[in-house]
Amino acid sequence: MRYRFLAPSAAAACLLLAIPASAAQPTPGAPGVGDSYYPESGNGGYDVSHYDLRLKYQPKTDLLEGTATLVTTAKQDLSRFNLDFGLPVSEVRVGGKKAAFTTSGKHELVVTPATPLAKGQQTSVVVRYAGKPSELAIDGFTAWARTPDGGVIAQEPEGSAWWFPGNDHPTDKATYDVSISVPDGTQAISNGVLLSESSKLGWTRYNWRSDKPQATYLATLAIGKFDITKDTTASGLPVINAFSKDLGANDGAARASIERSTEITEWLETVFGPYPFNSVGGYVPNVPAGYALETQTRPFYGKKAFDRGSNVSVVVHELAHQWYGDSVSLKDWKDIWVNEGFARYSQWLWSEKEGEGTAQELARYAYDQHPADDPFWKVKPGDPGPENQFHGAVYDRGAIALQALRNEIGDDAFFAILKDWPTVNKYGTASVKDFVHFAEKSSGKPLAQLFDTWLYTDSKPAAPIAHEAGI
Ligand code: ARG
Numbered sequence: 001m002r003y004r005f006l007a008p009s010a011a012a013a014c015l016l017l018a019i020p021a022s023a024a025q026p027t028p029g030a031p032g033v034g035d036s037y038y039p040e041s042g043n044g045g046y047d048v049s050h051y052d053l054r055l056k057y058q059p060k061t062d063l064l065e066g067t068a069t070l071v072t073t074a075k076q077d078l079s080r081f082n083l084d085f086g087l088p089v090s091e092v093r094v095g096g097k098k099a100a101f102t103t104s105g106k107h108e109l110v111v112t113p114a115t116p117l118a119k120g121q122q123t124s125v126v127v128r129y130a131g132k133p134s135e136l137a138i139d140g141f142t143a144w145a146r147t148p149d150g151g152v153i154a155q156e157p158e159g160s161a162w163w164f165p166g167n168d169h170p171t172d173k174a175t176y177d178v179s180i181s182v183p184d185g186t187q188a189i190s191n192g193v194l195l196s197e198s199s200k201l202g203w204t205r206y207n208w209r210s211d212k213p214q215a216t217y218l219a220t221l222a223i224g225k226f227d228i229t230k231d232t233t234a235s236g237l238p239v240i241n242a243f244s245k246d247l248g249a250n251d252g253a254a255r256a257s258i259e260r261s262t263e264i265t266e267w268l269e270t271v272f273g274p275y276p277f278n279s280v281g282g283y284v285p286n287v288p289a290g291y292a293l294e295t296q297t298r299p300f301y302g303k304k305a306f307d308r309g310s311n312v313s314v315v316v317h318e319l320a321h322q323w324y325g326d327s328v329s330l331k332d333w334k335d336i337w338v339n340e341g342f343a344r345y346s347q348w349l350w351s352e353k354e355g356e357g358t359a360q361e362l363a364r365y366a367y368d369q370h371p372a373d374d375p376f377w378k379v380k381p382g383d384p385g386p387e388n389q390f391h392g393a394v395y396d397r398g399a400i401a402l403q404a405l406r407n408e409i410g411d412d413a414f415f416a417i418l419k420d421w422p423t424v425n426k427y428g429t430a431s432v433k434d435f436v437h438f439a440e441k442s443s444g445k446p447l448a449q450l451f452d453t454w455l456y457t458d459s460k461p462a463a464p465i466a467h468e469a470g471i
């Protein structure tokens, strides 16, 4: 134990007055975790280990009512802390006792417990709320999409503050129980496994559980008329897919793509090692979006992703994220390459396996698409800036970087890294720099210059050359 003395000169005489450092005044938790791109994301002072969300949604009125119970542990003597949340709150309790709360900034719910929390103390935080999530704009952004028969939330880098209070940064992962009640005849989809489904008084309650660490933005919820299909893989993993009943002309293509998830997961296991979660699948709500998102265990696919027929490649991308992005998450949003570079490269590996072009050929193709004066080469995949976080360069140039690595260290060392990285960092977080060090250590080669060229320069590098294959 450290002691703080009242006055150095009086120290010898005052031993009995020594104050233990732990008796320092409790202080407020920081309003953000200090992310480089999103300083207000997440909060300081505590960690969440579990979210228990008990919700009710009425599609007719877009009213979401909820009680969120967070299991938290204080990381400091804490007088006050923030939650990232935007809907109207009626009550907050900390450790069972009513707590004072106020809102501040863009999306911060500031909670002052009746008594301060001691460092290391585990406490439940209960937040009761109700509001119309589709009308909520945080910093000008809406995230909850209302659909003709319900609603859906699947957004990156931030999505949780539109439907539950939390510590919204990938550095604080937790397990989830999402229990949601919807009018009979309507379905609700979330992450993990469906523990139970029961109907009472005209409402059906769906209890979903995601039992491995999960980042807040990877939590998802969809309400609507869905066809839910259930299966198991050869190894016993539950496969749950859900298709809106109103996919119209895209229904067949969506099913033809997402039903390949089992096969794709089995193949990805041969490349990345064991699948890290308790369930797998995908869902397609009735939203006119063309993007997809790697929501944990159950990626979201906008129905327009299937406008041009089946799209197996996007399924490969989102399922690859289950290892690269979900189990191993970025440490800071500037590290987005540890997600997207690898997910895109996985699509190239799938193509290589299918005989539709090797990764080297596809890397060269992507490289040739962009002449030297294309602004594409101005974006640095290793630190693209928040405005370019999902720029094509993060994906394509980011994947070319991996082909350059493969060419440099050879297939054996390269594929060993692709398996070892998700094993060593399972359920954790990692940065681009961490990967560079890992690749150097693992291959025994200096790689700083290679990664500097591909991830951190703002001009077109020399073309990637496959030494071994001589392509
Ligand atoms: N991680 C997603 C993917 O590439 C990116 C989603 C970006 N789109 C968005 N609307 N924020 O699979």
Ligand code: ZN
Residues within 6 Å of the ligand: 317, 321, 339, 340, 343
């Ligand atoms: Zn992606």
